[in-house]
Amino acid sequence: MKRPRLFAIAVFVIVSLTVPAFAVDYLPSWNDGATKQSIVDFVQRVITPGGKDFVAEPERIATFDNDGTLWAEQPMYFQMIFALDRVKTLAAQHPEWKDKQPFKAVLEGDLKTVLAGGEHALLELVMATHAGNTTEEFSQIVKNWLNTAKHPKTGRLYTEMVYQPMLELLDYLRENGFKTYIVSGGGIEFMRPWTERIYGIPPEQVIGSSIKTKFELRDGNPVMVRLPEINFIDDKAGKPVGINQHIGRRPIAAFGNSDGDLQMLQWTCLTDGKRFCLYVHHTDAEREWAYDRKSSIGQLDKGLDEAKARGWTVVDMKRDWKIIYPSELLK
Amino acid sequence: MKRPRLFAIAVFVIVSLTVPAFAVDYLPSWNDGATKQSIVDFVQRVITPGGKDFVAEPERIATFDNDGTLWAEQPMYFQMIFALDRVKTLAAQHPEWKDKQPFKAVLEGDLKTVLAGGEHALLELVMATHAGNTTEEFSQIVKNWLNTAKHPKTGRLYTEMVYQPMLELLDYLRENGFKTYIVSGGGIEFMRPWTERIYGIPPEQVIGSSIKTKFELRDGNPVMVRLPEINFIDDKAGKPVGINQHIGRRPIAAFGNSDGDLQMLQWTCLTDGKRFCLYVHHTDAEREWAYDRKSSIGQLDKGLDEAKARGWTVVDMKRDWKIIYPSELLK
Numbered sequence: 001m002k003r004p005r006l007f008a009i010a011v012f013v014i015v016s017l018t019v020p021a022f023a024v025d026y027l028p029s030w031n032d033g034a035t036k037q038s039i040v041d042f043v044q045r046v047i048t049p050g051g052k053d054f055v056a057e058p059e060r061i062a063t064f065d066n067d068g069t070l071w072a073e074q075p076m077y078f079q080m081i082f083a084l085d086r087v088k089t090l091a092a093q094h095p096e097w098k099d100k101q102p103f104k105a106v107l108e109g110d111l112k113t114v115l116a117g118g119e120h121a122l123l124e125l126v127m128a129t130h131a132g133n134t135t136e137e138f139s140q141i142v143k144n145w146l147n148t149a150k151h152p153k154t155g156r157l158y159t160e161m162v163y164q165p166m167l168e169l170l171d172y173l174r175e176n177g178f179k180t181y182i183v184s185g186g187g188i189e190f191m192r193p194w195t196e197r198i199y200g201i202p203p204e205q206v207i208g209s210s211i212k213t214k215f216e217l218r219d220g221n222p223v224m225v226r227l228p229e230i231n232f233i234d235d236k237a238g239k240p241v242g243i244n245q246h247i248g249r250r251p252i253a254a255f256g257n258s259d260g261d262l263q264m265l266q267w268t269c270l271t272d273g274k275r276f277c278l279y280v281h282h283t284d285a286e287r288e289w290a291y292d293r294k295s296s297i298g299q300l301d302k303g304l305d306e307a308k309a310r311g312w313t314v315v316d317m318k319r320d321w322k323i324i325y326p327s328e329l330l331k
Numbered sequence: 332m333k334r335p336r337l338f339a340i341a342v343f344v345i346v347s348l349t350v351p352a353f354a355v356d357y358l359p360s361w362n363d364g365a366t367k368q369s370i371v372d373f374v375q376r377v378i379t380p381g382g383k384d385f386v387a388e389p390e391r392i393a394t395f396d397n398d399g400t401l402w403a404e405q406p407m408y409f410q411m412i413f414a415l416d417r418v419k420t421l422a423a424q425h426p427e428w429k430d431k432q433p434f435k436a437v438l439e440g441d442l443k444t445v446l447a448g449g450e451h452a453l454l455e456l457v458m459a460t461h462a463g464n465t466t467e468e469f470s471q472i473v474k475n476w477l478n479t480a481k482h483p484k485t486g487r488l489y490t491e492m493v494y495q496p497m498l499e500l501l502d503y504l505r506e507n508g509f510k511t512y513i514v515s516g517g518g519i520e521f522m523r524p525w526t527e528r529i530y531g532i533p534p535e536q537v538i539g540s541s542i543k544t545k546f547e548l549r550d551g552n553p554v555m556v557r558l559p560e561i562n563f564i565d566d567k568a569g570k571p572v573g574i575n576q577h578i579g580r581r582p583i584a585a586f587g588n589s590d591g592d593l594q595m596l597q598w599t600c601l602t603d604g605k606r607f608c609l610y611v612h613h614t615d616a617e618r619e620w621a622y623d624r625k626s627s628i629g630q631l632d633k634g635l636d637e638a639k640a641r642g643w644t645v646v647d648m649k650r651d652w653k654i655i656y657p658s659e660l661l662k
Contacts, residue, residue, distance in 0.1 A: 058533055135575060179535075192579045202389055203579030204510075204535075213575055215568040215594055222598045224575050231576075237546040244466060244544055244555050245562075246577060248523045248534030263546055267553045 026172035028322075029165040029329075035320045038313045039169065042276040046252065047176050053274035057177040061251040063243060063264060064170070066184035066191060066208075068257035068298040069280050070199060071162040072151075074289040076297055078158045079186050080122075082145055084114075086129035094128075103128070127228035130187065131211055135224040139193045146194055156327070159198050164326045166255075166280075170199055178253070181205045183243055185235035185260055189226070207242045209234045235260045240267035257282065258298040262306060269312065277312040279303055284318035357503035359653075360496040360660075366651045369644045370500065373607040377583065378507050384605035388508040392582040394574060394595060395501070397515035397522060397539075399588040399629040400611050401530060402493040403482075405620040407628055409489045410517050411453075413476055415445075417460035425459075434459070458559035461518065462542055466555040470524040477525055487658070490529050495657045497586075497611075501530055509584070512536045514574055516566035516591055520557070538573045540565045566591045571598035588613065589629040593637060600643065608643040610634055615649040 030036040045053040046060065067073040087097070087106045097103035102121035105113035114121060130138065146159055154161060170180050182191060182201055188208030195201040210231040213224045234242040240263050243251065254261070254268035257280040269277040281300065282291050293301040307314050315321070323329065361367040376384040377391065398404040418428070418437045428434035433452035436444035445452060461469065477490055485492060501511050513522060513532055519539030526532045541562040544555045565573040571594050574582065584607040585592070585599035592610075600608040612631065613622050624632040638645050646652070654660065 058527075188576075188579070196389075204577065206579065210576065213572055215571040215598065217597065217601075220601065222571065222594075222601050224571060240546040240553065240555060241544055245519075245541065246535065248519070248537065263553075266548065267546065270548075270551065270553050 026175065027165065027168050029168055031320055031322055033320065035313055035315055039172075039276070039278070042253070042274065043172065043176050045274055055252055055274070059249060059252060060173075060176070060178040061181065061247060061249050062173050062178045062253040063181045063183040063207075063247075063251045063255070063268070064166075065256040065258070065261045065264070066182050066186055068282065069163075069255055069261070070166050070170075070182070071158070072288060073298050074291070075152070077186065078151075078161075079190050081149070081152075081158075082142070082190070083125050083129045085145065085149060086141075087125065090129065123230075127211070130190075131226045131228040133226055135189060135213065135226060138189055138226055142190055142193045156325070159194060160327060161325060162198055163280075163321070164323050164329065165321045167199065167326065169255075170201070173253070174200065179205065181207060181243075181247065181251075183234065183239050183254075183264055184208045185233070185238075187211075188234070207234060207246045209238075237263045239264035243267065252276065254278070255280070256303070258300050259303045260298075262303045265303070265306075265312065269310065277307070277310075278315060279307045279312060280315045281317065283316050284321075284324070286318075287324050288317060290318075357506065358496065358499050360499055362651055362653055364651065366644055366646055370503075370607070370609070373584070373605065374503065374507050376605055386583055386605070390580060390583060391504075391507070391509040392512065392578060392580050393504050393509045393584040394512045394514045394538075394570075394578075394582045394586070394599070395497075396587040396589070396592045396595070397513050397517055399613065400494075400586055400592070401497050401501075401513070402489070403619060404629050405622070406483070408517065409482075409492075410521050412480070412483075412489075413473070413521070414456050414460045416476065416480060417472075418456065421460065454561075458542070461521075462557045462559040464557055466520060466544065466557060469520055469557055473521055473524045487656070490525060491658060492656060493529055494611075494652070495654050495660065496652045498530065498657065500586075501532070504584070505531065510536065512538060512574075512578065512582075514565065514570050514585075514595055515539045516564070516569075518542075519565070538565055538577045540569075568594045570595035574598065583607065585609070586611070587634070589631050590634045591629075593634045596634070596637075596643065600641065608638070608641075609646060610638045610643060611646045612648065614647050615652075615655070617649075618655045619648060621649075 027036055027039065045051060046055040048054055064070055067077050084106050087103055091097055091107055097107060102114045102117045102125055106125065146157065149158060150156060151158055151161060173180055180201055182195060182205065184191060186208050188206055188210045191206050191208055192203040195206050196203065212227040212229045212231045214227055216223050216225050232238065232242065239261065243264065251268045253276040254265045255278045256265060265277040269275040279300065282289055282298070284290060291298060292304060293299065358367055358370065376382060377386040379385055395401055398408050415437050418434055422428055422438055428438060433445045433448045433456055437456065477488065480489060481487060482489055482492055504511055511532055513526060513536065515522060517539050519537055519541045522537050522539055523534040526537050527534065543558040543560045543562045545558055547554050547556050563569065563573065570592065574595065582599045585596045586609045587596060588611040596608040600606040610631065613620050613629070615621060622629060623635060624630065
């Protein structure tokens, strides 16, 4: 009686070690429920050969907004905090800023006045802090800032304020043959220095807003100089334009959190064939922030209505996510 | 005496079947010599782990010009022939063209007058033939044209006038972990519908000139409308700009055939580390075309001097290529 049992155990062990781990949960930070299930269902459908919703691997394009979708965006876009910090750093070289708005207000920590300056003031800040250097210099400046600057509320590095459930989702999609892209209103050259390390998304799969650049030979060395002139705004109706320009294929899955992502989701999902659109809804004032229809940052109003009307997936952060940040894994 | 010999043969067969085929010639259409050797040397150096010139796979970016580098460009850019054909197709919807230059000249087959109109005339032709439709419609128009139009001299489909040695080079690089890109002065949306099928280069790895596009919902269906306005000219100093915008990494190898590619080659090769720059020099009037310093199409003048001064590889088509077009393989 003993031999057969031992044999059975041996077979079980061997099978366990060799059979594909089909029961692995790739989304452990997502609570079980309809939201998580909608993701898994979609992926299984499009990857099943012979199934009616099968999508060939090269067409498995997934696009992700960044601010508020992959990392936090409160109390203001992190790139804006970078710009404000940069004004302070550069102030010594610009004595005139002490008397000139919007710089004066930034140096005095008077954010209200900065914001009262509207789009024009913000543009001035962006140009003063993002242009005038080479692409290599700017990349290094961004890296240095991210390595040291801390978020005012959490005290964490900004790159630690990425959403663990979304990191798992990115991996899960890539495991299943998807090519994952960032499509953000943020600066393309602000993101590229770190998206590969943090999200596994290489620079060539990052799409964002940009200023113009110019090729120059400086003492025989080629550089790309960043000019104080807007090249492209990758927001709202600009998102499908950026996607078309950079990818030249229509995504089959898109992920956002605000009205600025609505056109990207429309471009992705308002078509025949199996598609997946998802909004991250910030509902957790305790662990993160709660905001939607009336927020000046990451407003989600029209998008929320359209998501409900069209049956897109809406993540309720409080309900659907076990943890928010990767650091919680260590607890 | 028989057993050992049989055994040796068996070992030989097994080894032949299982050892990596290191002696395979990936570039059979290239004549042996310094040109071919320079390519193989470069690739072997950058892929050898632990070697001083080793480059990690994600950084193995290779950029290729298209017109005159991957396919022919005489007697004029094929996209220009497309535009002229398109004027004839659209003429029925535009009776006013019979009396309006440059359309009148196109319809009368008077190429001299068309070209005498200079850049302004060409721009008018491009806008009239490339804008006003959706990206999906335009893609289909290009595919239809390429499936039927024949080259005036060779009588072949334009997609048959790609260079077999360059197809082998693209494959060889990809086999060795390179990501291959097109960086062309030609229209990005003119190339994307066919580059994957012909070159194995997917749409997201095609960079080119573009007109502006606009996202629109038409009866609830999202479309991208092509507008009669230049967005970006991917030529000369525009090529490194396009590379930076789309890839965000500097290539380690670049391939061109004209002065329009010079800045791309400078951006690639004027730096530390092992790099590779190559010019295709059109020297074969019999099998293809011979032109360089004084050609109005694909002028290669400054580039030829700089290639010699810097020791870049220059392909002498007549000397270095066994065959030109894939069809010659069938002979």
